[in-house]
Amino acid sequence: MIKLTPRLKTIASLVPEGSRAADIGADHGYLSVFLVEQGICPKVIAGEKNEKPLRKAEELVKSMGLEDRVLIRQGDGLEVIKNWDKVNTVIIAGMGGQTLINILRKDYNKLKDIETLILQPMTDIPLVRKWLIENNYKIAREELAREGKQFYEIIVAEPGEEELPDDIILELGPRLLEGKDPLFKAYLLKKLVLAKKVIENLKKSKQEISPQKYNYWINLAHKIEEELKCR
């Protein structure tokens, strides 16, 4: 049985039962195999651009005898998804936010049949939230995962409309702010330390600082302090 890290386990827990998923950038294939092994998905398309991880995933799937249920395909982003796969859930995890947005943007027409996007960007998370909302998605759910000191934000998006929130809410996560994720307080505390450090560095900087940038970090620190009062 595949044992997943807390990050991948949280992602798997957000995949709708019975959905036909595509795991884009599947790397080693652990998540794809887990979803099938656990009966969460009848079939998974595991897409991977690069040769080396692709071979690793193939080896794993073969060793588990799951070749007819975890379909490994080499390709760039969503191009591995074919009409006949009837994929309704797309997972893109462990990549930079900009790469993730480029994948979604490049094959936007392929998203028309997708009911659920499960995204775990490593960077530029506010940009991903903004792109989704500006491109006819609503953020249905957000969850955190923690591995040691590192937090991971997982976004579940569905077709729909949502008003674009301000930059601070895009930074902290609109659904995380509404919800009761047990990790959110620790996540906020970590972000507050970072915000205070950035503010200190900006104050000490000998170069001219952008007032917009300075105000962003001040407003972020203020919002986090307010949030922490009621948690």
Ligand SMILES: C[S@@+](CC[C@H](N)C(=O)[O-])C[C@H]1O[C@@H](n2cnc3c(N)ncnc32)[C@H](O)[C@@H]1O
């Ligand atoms: C850091 S790994 C993350 C693997 C796995 N999704 C996870 O969350 O643990 C990113 C993987 O995405 C693949 N990748 C990067 N860009 C891609 C693209 N445009 N299409 C498909 N795969 C891509 C890389 O080769 C790499 O194996």
